Amino acid sequence: MDNLSKSEIETALAARLPSYTIACTLHADGTLSAVLSGPETDHFAITGIVRAHYRGPEAIARLANEILREMVMSRQGLRSSRLQALPENSVRSDRPGS
Known part of the structure; x- marks a missing residue:
């Protein structure tokens, strides 16, 4: 069976991920990139x-x-x-006087 085309992949993924807009790029090496744009600023x-x-x-x-x-x-x-990240100006307990 042949590989699916770009539009077939986008359509099929969009049907399964309905809250996202799907944009695919096919590469010459046989790989695919997909950008999923969701509501507001949700992108992946x-x-x-x-x-x-x-x-x-x-x-x-x-x-x-x-x-x-x-x-x-x-x-x-x-x-x-x-x-896990400590704010830059946070007080640490190992400082003298803290």
Whole structure:
């Protein structure tokens, strides 16, 4: 079975991720990049998707699930790193007089 075209991939992903606008780029090396633009400033980009791994409509559902998982993991990572970062002007307990 042939690889899906750019418009077929965008249409299939948009059907599974309806709150996002999908823009794909096909690369000469057989990979795909996708930019998902959601409500307000919610954007997510994924690159290096090997198109040969996603042949046919059933594989698009798997790709959509993998993208959603990556989005969730990315957001969780951002939240945890924000929580771990100390503000520059915060008072630390190891300073004399604190």
